[in-house]
Amino acid sequence: MTTGPRVLLYSDDSTVRDHVRLAVGPRLGVGQPDLVWTEVATAAAVVEAAHSRRFDLLVLDGEADKAGGMGVCRQLKNEVYQCPPVLVLTARPDDAWLASWSLADAVVPRPLDPLAVQRAVAQTLTQPV
Template sequence: MSEPAKKILVFSHKPEVRDSIVNAIGRRPAPDLGKVSYVEAASVAEVITEMDSGEIDLAIFDGEAQPTGGIGLTRQLKHELSDCPPIVVAVRRRDDRWLATWSQADAVLVHPLDPLTAAETVADVLRAQRVPAVNG
């Protein structure tokens, strides 16, 4: 029996940025994880609704989103949600990685997104969320 598809939330006010994230990661970031599905959000209200649903396995936020950037939003959600799913922040400049770290992001991607690096990063974060099977 296969696992249900992992649900990834992608947030940016720009549709082309959301598309670039989805296209870089693809529908199957790693063979051992199975397929993923995407939910796109263009506003903070949409992000909060999705995050509150409890159905998101991982979120990817555009650090440059307007008017509220993904970096500040990540920090807010990490402090407000008791069971916050992992969040990956995509930044425009390599030098902004420290801001994503400050936000308590679980990982950072840098534009332009390299498909191999993006898929591997997302796969690593999803693997870290797995609950180990316990026999007994």
């Protein structure tokens, strides 16, 4: 059995994590393998997971309390050898410039549009590295 893409999803808010997973769905398309989700609620858990396991995509909540996804993204892009692509969820479209500072590969602003989230995940996972 083929293992699908591995996605690390970080938000301190479980409703944001649920929204992202529901928006993306179980797989990227018909006939594709199921996505394998790993959910974490703290920045420390993101850093530990990114250093110790292999992921195909990191989805980070830029609005997470204590350590937002943009700062975590920049840290990982500078620390993790061959860091996987990162999708950052921002508070608003105007935060895209800050997400570019964080070295994010893709950005989706709030309110989270399910189609935009699904499209960004699919595009980020399938773009050449």
